[in-house]
Amino acid sequence: RGMLGPARFLELFGMLDVPAYLGELVWNDDLVARVWRGELPGVTFEGIVGKAGGGHDLVMAKAKTEAWVRRILERYGEDEGRKLVELRADSAAAVRERLED
Numbered sequence: 001r002g003m004l005g006p007a008r009f010l011e012l013f014g015m016l017d018v019p020a021y022l023g024e025l026v027w028n029d030d031l032v033a034r035v036w037r038g039e040l041p042g043v044t045f046e047g048i049v050g051k052a053g054g055g056h057d058l059v060m061a062k063a064k065t066e067a068w069v070r071r072i073l074e075r076y077g078e079d080e081g082r083k084l085v086e087l088r089a090d091s092a093a094a095v096r097e098r099l100e101d
Contacts, residue, residue: 005054019044027052027061035063 004012010021020042025031027050034040035047047064064085073081
């Protein structure tokens with residue numbers, strides 16, 4: 001059956017203490033940059049999770065805030081911190097490519 005898509009997830013768990021639903025957004029370099037800078041209204045300290053599709057065709061991606069990444073690097077050091085956050089400059093391009101397949 002695969003994982004829950006965004007609509008079904010909110011239907012089942014929206015009444016719990018989950019991050020706010022930010023709407024249907026286009027996942028591109030601008031969105032990732034706005035999250036990074038903490039400029040997207042409603043973004044949590046950590047960032048956002050994007051989902052598209054459902055079941056076995058579900059695509060998920062995360063965009064982190066710079067503040068969150070800095071905190072991880074400070075707490076765990078550069079080497080271990082980078083492993084934890086898996087910094088990728090091409091994250092938006094990778095998601096777009098996967099969605100187009």
